[in-house]
Amino acid sequence: MSQKYQALQTYQDLKDGYDSSTNWKTQATVAVSLVPVGVSVPNNTDTFVEEKVAELLAKVEDAFHYNDWPLFVRACPLVPRPGVLESSRADSIKEVRTIARRIISTMMSPDTSDSPMYEHGITDPHGTVMVQPFVKATASAVVAPNNYILMGPSNDGVTAGNADKFTVALPLQSCQRTNNDLKRMDMNPDNIEIEFVSELQGDESAMRRREMPHQRWAMVQLRGSEGHRPIAPAPKGVTISGTFHGAERITIKHIHLVSDNTDEQLNKMEDALREGMPEDTVVLHPTGSHLSHHAGQCFKYGVPYIASTEPKVGEQWTQAALGWVVLDNDGTYEPQPYDPLDFADQFITGFNVGFTNYGRQQGWLSNHFHQFIGGPIDDPARTAYYAGAYVAWLINASLSVGFGELRHLHSNAQNSTALAGATIAALFGKDRWVEVTKCSESLTGNRQSFYMMLEEFPLTTESVIGLLEFAMKCYSLPWSSSYGGEKYKQSCANARDLLLTVNAFMDEQSEENFKDMLAKANLTEHNVHNGGFFFNKFLTKRALDWGTDSSLIDLRFPPEFFSVYYAAEDVYYAKPREGMDLMPILDLSSSITVADLRTTPITQRQDAIGEGARYLNRYQLHPNGKYGNVTNNAFLPCGDNKCDVCGAWNEKQKASVSSSVLAITESYEANFPVVNDEQQKKDTAKVLKGMAAMVNAGKPLPDNAHVDLAFLFNENMISTESHKHVALIISNFTNEQLQEFSKLKED
Numbered sequence: 156m157s158q159k160y161q162a163l164q165t166y167q168d169l170k171d172g173y174d175s176s177t178n179w180k181t182q183a184t185v186a187v188s189l190v191p192v193g194v195s196v197p198n199n200t201d202t203f204v205e206e207k208v209a210e211l212l213a214k215v216e217d218a219f220h221y222n223d224w225p226l227f228v229r230a231c232p233l234v235p236r237p238g239v240l241e242s243s244r245a246d247s248i249k250e251v252r253t254i255a256r257r258i259i260s261t262m263m264s265p266d267t268s269d270s271p272m273y274e275h276g277i278t279d280p281h282g283t284v285m286v287q288p289f290v291k292a293t294a295s296a297v298v299a300p301n302n303y304i305l306m307g308p309s310n311d312g313v314t315a316g317n318a319d320k321f322t323v324a325l326p327l328q329s330c331q332r333t334n335n336d337l338k339r340m341d342m343n344p345d346n347i348e349i350e351f352v353s354e355l356q357g358d359e360s361a362m363r364r365r366e367m368p369h370q371r372w373a374m375v376q377l378r379g380s381e382g383h384r385p386i387a388p389a390p391k392g393v394t395i396s397g398t399f400h401g402a403e404r405i406t407i408k409h410i411h412l413v414s415d416n417t418d419e420q421l422n423k424m425e426d427a428l429r430e431g432m433p434e435d436t437v438v439l440h441p442t443g444s445h446l447s448h449h450a451g452q453c454f455k456y457g458v459p460y461i462a463s464t465e466p467k468v469g470e471q472w473t474q475a476a477l478g479w480v481v482l483d484n485d486g487t488y489e490p491q492p493y494d495p496l497d498f499a500d501q502f503i504t505g506f507n508v509g510f511t512n513y514g515r516q517q518g519w520l521s522n523h524f525h526q527f528i529g530g531p532i533d534d535p536a537r538t539a540y541y542a543g544a545y546v547a548w549l550i551n552a553s554l555s556v557g558f559g560e561l562r563h564l565h566s567n568a569q570n571s572t573a574l575a576g577a578t579i580a581a582l583f584g585k586d587r588w589v590e591v592t593k594c595s596e597s598l599t600g601n602r603q604s605f606y607m608m609l610e611e612f613p614l615t616t617e618s619v620i621g622l623l624e625f626a627m628k629c630y631s632l633p634w635s636s637s638y639g640g641e642k643y644k645q646s647c648a649n650a651r652d653l654l655l656t657v658n659a660f661m662d663e664q665s666e667e668n669f670k671d672m673l674a675k676a677n678l679t680e681h682n683v684h685n686g687g688f689f690f691n692k693f694l695t696k697r698a699l700d701w702g703t704d705s706s707l708i709d710l711r712f713p714p715e716f717f718s719v720y721y722a723a724e725d726v727y728y729a730k731p732r733e734g735m736d737l738m739p740i741l742d743l744s745s746s747i748t749v750a751d752l753r754t755t756p757i758t759q760r761q762d763a764i765g766e767g768a769r770y771l772n773r774y775q776l777h778p779n780g781k782y783g784n785v786t787n788n789a790f791l792p793c794g795d796n797k798c799d800v801c802g803a804w805n806e807k808q809k810a811s812v813s814s815s816v817l818a819i820t821e822s823y824e825a826n827f828p829v830v831n832d833e834q835q836k837k838d839t840a841k842v843l844k845g846m847a848a849m850v851n852a853g854k855p856l857p858d859n860a861h862v863d864l865a866f867l868f869n870e871n872m873i874s875t876e877s878h879k880h881v882a883l884i885i886s887n888f889t890n891e892q893l894q895e896f897s898k899l900k901e902d
């Protein structure tokens with residue numbers, strides 16, 4: 156029986172016995188094994204094949220329901236022989252029959268290779284055929300327990316290689332649950348590779364959500380190996396993956412080229428290995444890595460493997476480090492320590508891409524940032540790229556949280572004006588807000604919408620700095636303790652400073668600038684808000700913990716490590732986007748004073764800020780504190796004649812003048828909106844009556860009462876009845892006041 160199938164069954168038994176610490180999802184599996192080892196191969200092959208096909212079909216019909224389809228018919232040779240037996244997807248029971256018949260017939264037929272694997276000359280009579288639901292995997296992972304997690308695209312992007320050589324590696328120091336299970340199953344962690352698959356649900360927007368990407372996933376293989384293939388940091392200046400299986404140097408006399416990742420090429424290489432390649436042959440596999448099936452087969456036969464087309468016959472190559480090789484004709488190669496600054500260009504490229512392709516879940520790249528600093532375990536250039544994207548994420552994520560919290564400004568801070576809200580609305584404009592939030596009434600109070608806005612519309616560097624500084628100003632106001640305030644201000648300042656150091660590093664890639672940038676990145680990574688971890692509004696803390704302490708990386712929930720893969724993929728295939736320039740709006744906003752807002756109420760402004768203000772609701776227009784409090788002299792009318800807050804304020808103004816004489820101590824300023832003549836006449840009468848009442852009570856009128864009276868005369872109609880109040884008020888004016896009153900009063 157095949158090792159693959161047996162190991163999977165052992166794990167399933169462990170789970171079924173409630174004895175598994177890992178409890179990974181597995182797929183329903185049915186299988187038929189062909190001839191047991193030690194039993195002779197039957198003579199009547201055709202009958203045997205048909206019996207086995209029928210046995211498998213009966214199991215398939217019994218085990219799978221319509222929603223398990225399509226299925227995957229997998230060949231499991233007794234000893235792994237990648238490339239010889241083709242596994243396929245089946246969409247109907249008829250296809251299962253066809254594929255099973257083809258695989259079993261091949262296994263039972265004579266080996267066509269020049270030097271067959273078995274003495275009896277049959278291809279694989281002791282193998283197994285397995286059927287499982289087909290997972291259209293978007294990523295797969297090969298895990299070497301207590302060593303590493305290596306991920307690649309599709310069902311087999313790691314082991315079969317992929318054209319982009321796109322893999323993502325994480326260190327795995329130890330996963331206790333996994334080790335417990337392997338021990339119970341009597342498997343040696345050093346001789347097992349665990350394979351997982353993941354199918355991303357939804358499109359690239361999966362990275363732009365408030366939680367880690369949704370996935371279907373399963374543990375699909377516990378594959379026996381001859382020992383883990385090494386992954387180690389590349390030494391300075393070395394970029395070619397390869398392995399000489401213990402030899403320090405090789406001189407190339409023959410080359411076997413594996414030109415692509417097809418089964419045909421793999422099969423051809425396998426045959427050649429089995430037949431015995433000439434001495435001093437090297438296998439070149441330009442689309443592979445030293446972790447591919449190909450490298451594994453070369454390992455088995457002791458043939459050097461290099462994932463490149465560069466090597467030529469006659470050259471001498473040196474194993475520079477585990478998994479890395481370098482051309483070294485004079486044999487003097489001395490490894491130099493890794494230096495992240497060698498990959499500054501890739502770092503900057505990654506930064507620029509990440510900066511304008513922000514996604515909340517890219518914080519999963521934290522480990523790669525720390526690998527970049529300390530030594531990458533996979534390709535150093537790609538690691539530098541991810542690190543750059545992660546630093547961009549730190550800035551954008553801080554901006555998101557800092558910007559999003561501003562939705563509470565009007566309700567949870569004191570003494571802001573409507574200018575902040577109007578600015579926020581104006582920055583992106585009502586149309587974009589409506590597009591993202593589907594809310595045409597007013598600026599959203601939903602924080603995820605603020606985050607989406609920044610994901611949807613990248614900004615220029617200057618605008619990000621400007622917006623962070625705008626947020627810092629807002630956080631300088633007094634905030635209630637569980638919202639905004641000092642900690643947000645500090646977090647935004649850290650992000651701003653980080654961006655400034657990145658800019659300095661881009662201008663001059665000096666060691667000093669590099670260190671400054673790292674220090675600021677570290678500060679920003681530790682940003683906190685009032686309740687703890689700054690980014691927990693959309694990212695699990697484990698994502699960042701995996702960076703700062705890689706011993707925490709484990710296999711307890713595979714979608715976590717696959718999230719690292721999807722984050723890497725998201726930035727890897729992205730291109731820099733044009734940033735929006737917010738500076739004109741930010742500059743306009745900071746030029747507007749409270750006095751300006753008093754002169755021209757905000758919704759009546761004929762500019763972008765006025766337009767933004769008209770997209771605010773009454774609470775946003777009248778924030779907490781003195782400018783929004785109708786009982787405070789500093790109250791700022793918003794200028795919207797339908798606003799009930801301003802309506803209440805007007806009522807209050809009128810009441811404060813006309814009611815109890817003793818209560819009148821404050822302004823009787825009467826900026827009544829124009830309603831109608833009769834109403835106006837009544838309102839004016841009330842004010843005049845109130846002023847007269849003050850005179851009667853012997854209370855001093857405010858210094859500018861004459862100005863107000865002139866205003867009332869000019870703007871309003873005075874009823875006959877009110878004239879006696881006017882006479883009384885005027886009699887109380889000083890000579891100077893009287894002169895000025897006459898001057899101000901028209902006609």
Ligand SMILES: [Zn+2]
Nearest residue numbers: 793798800801
């Ligand atoms: Zn108002």
